[in-house]
Amino acid sequence: MRAMSYKISSLVFVVVVLCGATALAQYNDPASMTAKAAHTSITVDTKLSEPDWQLATPYLVFGPNPILTADQLSVTGGTLIWGSYPDTSHTSVKFLRNGMKLYIAIQSDDKSIGRFGDSWEGDGLFMQIKDASGSLRELHVYYNDDTRAGTPRADSAVVESGGGKPVPLTQWQGIGLVNTPGTAYDTTKVGTGYTLELAISLDSLGFTPDVQSIEASLDIFDADGYPPGAKAFEGPPTRAFYKTWWGSEWGSALRTINLEPQRPYDDPPVTTAKSVSFGGVAIDG
Numbered sequence: 523m524r525a526m527s528y529k530i531s532s533l534v535f536v537v538v539v540l541c542g543a544t545a546l547a548q549y550n551d552p553a554s555m556t557a558k559a560a561h562t563s564i565t566v567d568t569k570l571s572e573p574d575w576q577l578a579t580p581y582l583v584f585g586p587n588p589i590l591t592a593d594q595l596s597v598t599g600g601t602l603i604w605g606s607y608p609d610t611s612h613t614s615v616k617f618l619r620n621g622m623k624l625y626i627a628i629q630s631d632d633k634s635i636g637r638f639g640d641s642w643e644g645d646g647l648f649m650q651i652k653d654a655s656g657s658l659r660e661l662h663v664y665y666n667d668d669t670r671a672g673t674p675r676a677d678s679a680v681v682e683s684g685g686g687k688p689v690p691l692t693q694w695q696g697i698g699l700v701n702t703p704g705t706a707y708d709t710t711k712v713g714t715g716y717t718l719e720l721a722i723s724l725d726s727l728g729f730t731p732d733v734q735s736i737e738a739s740l741d742i743f744d745a746d747g748y749p750p751g752a753k754a755f756e757g758p759p760t761r762a763f764y765k766t767w768w769g770s771e772w773g774s775a776l777r778t779i780n781l782e783p784q785r786p787y788d789d790p791p792v793t794t795a796k797s798v799s800f801g802g803v804a805i806d807g
C-alpha cells in the first residue's frame with residue numbers, strides 16, 4: 523500500500539513538474555524590458571527600416587506557444603475568448619527610446635486581419651500606460667472597423683485613445699498598415715500580417731527628461747475569420763478570438779519598460795596607447 527501511494531505521489535510530482543515546465547515554456551513574463559536608446563531618428567510610418575529596430579533586442583513575442591530564442595521572450599498570459607483558434611499567429615513587440623519619445627514597433631504574421639465580429643475589439647494593440655501622476659492612460663491601434671472593408675482605408679488600423687483619461691492624439695502617433703499584398707476585413711483571402719509603429723511623448727504624460735522607466739500593460743488581440751457584419755459569438759469553427767498580454771488584460775497589473783539613457787558621444791579629449799615591450803606586437807595584418 524505504501525509502495526502504491528509512493529508511486530501515485532511520484533506521478534503527481536512528475537505531472538506537476540511537467541505542467542510547470544510547460545507553463546514556463548509558454549510564458550516567460552519578464553518583469554521588465556528595456557527600450558534601448560536609438561542612435562538615429564525614428565519615423566512613424568510602419569517601415570521598420572531604421573537600423574535601430576534591428577538592435578532592439580530582446581523583444582516580446584505575443585501569441586500562445588511562440589517559438590522562442592535568446593532574443594525573444596513570451597509574455598504574461600492569454601485567453602481564448604471564442605472558437606478553437608486554429609490559425610495561430612505571433613506578434614513581435616519592440617521598444618526604443620529617443621529623447622522624450624518611447625517608440626514601439628509591432629509586427630504580426632496574422633493571416634486573417636479584422637474585427638471580433640460586432641465587438642469593439644480587433645486585431646492589433648490595446649495598451650495601458652501609467653502617466654507621471656499615476657493615472658492609467660489608454661491607447662489603441664487595431665483593426666476594429668469592418669465598415670472599411672473594400673475601401674482604400676481597409677488596410678489602415680484604427681488609431682484612437684480610450685479609457686477614463688485618454689491620451690490625446692496630439693501626444694502620440696500610431697500607424698498600422700497591412701503588409702502588402704495583404705488585406706483586412708476580407709475572409710476570402712489569406713492575409714500577410716500587419717505592422718504597427720508608435721511614438722508616445724513621455725513629456726506629455728508628465729515625465730521629465732530624467733525619467734528612467736515607465737509602467738505599462740500591452741494586449742495583442744487576434745480575431746480570425748470574421749467577415750464584415752458577423753456577430754462576435756456566432757459562426758463556423760474558423761472564427762476565433764485569442765488575446766495575449768504582457769502585464770494584464772485590462773491594466774490591473776503592469777510591467778516595466780526601462781529607458782536606456784540617451785548616451786551622448788563620449789568624445790574623449792585624450793586617449794592613451796599603452797606601451798608593450800619591443801616585438802610584443804606582430805605587424806602582419
Ligand SMILES: [Ca+2]
Pocket residue numbers: 564565566567568569570571572719
Ligand atoms: Ca519607421
Ligand SMILES: [Ca+2]
Pocket residue numbers: 632633634635636645744745746747
Ligand atoms: Ca486576426
